[in-house]
Amino acid sequence: MDKIIVSPSKYVQGENAIAAIAGYVKPYGQNPMVIADDFVSGLVGETVAHSFIEAKMQFSMELFGGECSRQEIDRLQVKIDNDHNDVIIGIGGGKTLDTAKAIGFYKKIPVVVVPTIASTDAPTSALAVLYTPTGQFDQYLMIPTNPTMVIMDTTIIAKAPVRLLVAGMGDALSTYFEARANAASGKATMAGGAPTLSAQALAKLCYETLLADGFKAKIAVENNLPSKAVMNIIEANTYLSGIGFESSGLAAAHAIHNGLTKLEEAHHLFHGEKVAFGTLVQLALENAPLEEINTVLNFCHQVGLPTNLFDLGVKEIDLNKLMDVAIASCAEGETIHNMPFTVTPEAVVSAILTAHTLGLKK
Incomplete structure (x- = not known):
């Protein structure tokens, strides 16, 4: 049996790291889509938008619907097609991050995950858990590659x-x-x-x-x-x-x-x-x-x-x-x-x- 190790291409961790998100994302694409739920958008949305505006990068921000479901993934893929996004960024908890992973897999674009909590070890993994729109377990989506990048903003996480x-x-x-x-x-x-x-x-x-x-x-x-x-x-x-x-x-x-x-x-x-x-x-x-x-x-x-x-x-x-x-x-x-x-x-x-x-x- 061959020995195998897998990991994200890049792992970034630091205080206020999210304020520099554009610089970290830029090597992977010029037009990212950011998904986050209503609470997280209120928490970091302005900071993220400012980073991309300062870097003179085009970007889209979409509210995450709350469930990592086929329907939500399909909805956001339509948005990506319309806006021609070339990177997907998920900011928030596990379901937001898993949705970003799934979209990256289906659209074959780089995936950046930005956890706002450190409650599990799932962010770095090549796995997404899919649910029905009502929150019932649906299936595991085994993804052949790990996220392109994981960004951990310790200032945000320390306040959770x-x-x-x-x-x-x-x-x-x-x-x-x-x-x-x-x-x-x-x-x-x-x-x-x-x-x-x-x-x-x-x-x-x-x-x-x-x-x-x-x-x-x-x-x-x-x-x-x-x-x-x-x-x-x-x-x-x-x-x-x-x-x-x-x-x-x-x-x-x-x-x-x-x-x-x-x-x-x-x-x-x-x-x-x-x-x-x-x-x-x-x-x-x-x-x-x-x-x-x-x-x-x-x-x-x-x-x-x-x-x-x-x-x-x-x-x-x-x-x-x-x-x-x-x-x-x-x-x-x-x-x-x-x-x-x-x-x-x-x-x-x-x-x-x-x-x-x-x-x-x-």
Whole structure:
């Protein structure tokens, strides 16, 4: 199996980076279309427009409708055809960014994504999640190339609710452990090959950065302030975790997350919050050393990530419901089968209860 690493062509991160967006985009096209929802447009629309006007570049700005759906993608493609745009820029949350990725894929034009939060590692990936116009899951769109460029404006991200940054840490927390398991099993990664040494190194650096700077970054963002720790965590949540998961592989933690969607009590949680608990379950599943599990638990307690079923919203432990979670986690095609041993639903239930019990102790 060939070793493969994938990544955006360029990653830009800095304070007020969005004010210089025209200069970053100009090498890729002269007539970009910018999509953003109403809130984000009010937040950064004037700054973005000023940047393009100063650079004497033609541009279009369109309001994003709210769902990354076929209908919204088609609507915006018509606008691009009419305005002859040669670059698509998505600014905002995941659905806006995924819409930009999909449009870039269908129109064969460069894609620039500008996240306004750092709650997941999805911005750097070659994947878009499509929904129906009413918000129901439709399909995954697997895109053959990663975004042309990712721009992270740390000033904007530091002012977002702290829970979003912490959720991003939860998503990033799994990266090293899933990469480690995937390497041990020898299974193919999402990039379609074996992990490279560099991808595995980025996954490990992601974990080390979380432990070193996660709590400090949380303190800064609670006060709407940037800091070196915030800069490091934004990079860990987005770039290190993004390259780490896509090119080093997923395993049990994300499959457990998918299983946890069966619990109605946990529907209020963000993706990364459920992934954090899934990471603890994976560690229990592989019988990791207690010292390692305690390190992860301590980190979760520090930043406020869930460590037990009660934190997820569960009121009473129901083994039948946990078996439903475990069965969904072990469904055919799930990434739990990238673990270096056979995993059964019974083993998953046992690991969930172990992680829950360990996570109760603070």
